Amino acid sequence: MATVDKKVRILCVEDDPQMRTFLLAQLKARGFQTQAVRDGAQAIDLAAIFQPQLVLLDLSLPSLDGLTFLRRLREWSSAPVIVLSAHDEEPVKIKALDLGADDYLTKPFSLNELLARVRVALRRAEETARLRNSVMGGEAQRPSYRCGGEGGLLVDFAHRVVRSGGREVHLTPTEYDLLCELTRHAGKVLTHRELLQRVWGPDYSRENTYLRTFVRHLRRKLEPDPSQPRFLRNELGVGYFVPPPDTEEL
Template identity: 90%
Template sequence: MTTTDKKVRILCVEDDPQMRTFLLAQLKARGFYVQAVRDGAQAIDLAAIFQPQLVLLDLSLPSLDGLTFLRRLREWSGAPVIVLSAHDEEPVKIKALDQGADDYLTKPFSLNELLARVRVALRRAEETARLRSSATGSEAQRPTYRTGGENGLVVDFARRNVRSGGQEVHLTPTEYDLLCELTKNAGKVLTHRELLQKVWGPDYSGENTYLRTFIRHLRRKLEPDPSQPRFLHNELGVGYYVPPPDLDAV
């Protein structure tokens, strides 16, 4: 749980009654405030009322499938979403990550692994919220990364603010953490393994699908032409890098 006094709100969207009962019991026993629902359409309505801080999502749902629920949720909520699915195929994982999932756990899974991933997702979201709330309006010198001139890519680390082409860009906590690792090591190629371990943790060192998908998300949001990236470059078979900062930004 987070360091706040209030219980963390978790929404569990799960079609299987036994799994739903299991998740409810285990999460409540650990102090979480949990609401559970089996239907995707009902889950959208409940999410709007409940305002969850984390969502556990099955993909095979009646009425409204999990991917559609996820796409609609991402229109207004940045809460971390962990997909719990029996499907282990890479295309299914990519679709879920493309729609805005932060993590993907294949059934059957151990309770300890699920709880560990919940803690990671909540820590990342809490750190993002804490830094945003502590940012001041001071115009004093702030550590920033800037490349591409006046209308290029700008990352304000103190405010956790990102701009591209002169416009503010909204990133999820995971997208921001990935961009932050690259920009803080600007000009240096970070390997797939390095990025996966730094952003997702040591248990994710082989999840190259995660990395490719989130790089694609960032290019869509940051690049003028994602097919010819100016900022997020690929070193084939090795990793990714961003250009060194502009000289006048150093």
């Protein structure tokens, strides 16, 4: 029986107890480090802690459905996701793929086919990471961003929670998207054009007024003194940036 590097972490999000037990047993037998959970909300918590390198995802989950889990996972993680679902309707498959799934396998499936797709997904992810490291400097993804210690700025990507000065801050969806773009690239200046295209879309690449307005709103909500920003800083005439996180491991 072929084995793999035991450092490879796989998260199984599966509602059916028999399928969950089967997946755990088969993956562990092949050397994977595996965790399993049946609930979508719990899966978000576990993903943030476990940092899986691949996710096997059922769509029919209690508390938080699989598509919602996928959408929230994709806000901070690029780990490949293989959907394992009894739904074979084309609209469901398209929705899952549009939300960031890498593959879709309809139940029932053979173990050999699943293992083959796992190998392909991991190989593709490794190649993508290698390319990113060589070309883009390999920006690490984290489940959260913290700057300024316990009383500073915290962005918890996994749970969509933002805190500043120890208090939770409520942001609009656009404010949150803008803050996420900046904190995901902490320590690097993002140009006005880059931020506008990533948050608002390509049609807004020249709408600098949008950007200035939302940065002003964010500073009012997040900065102890908005006139002397600690977190949302600007490079005059270029763009905006946030400081690097307090530590590399959050």
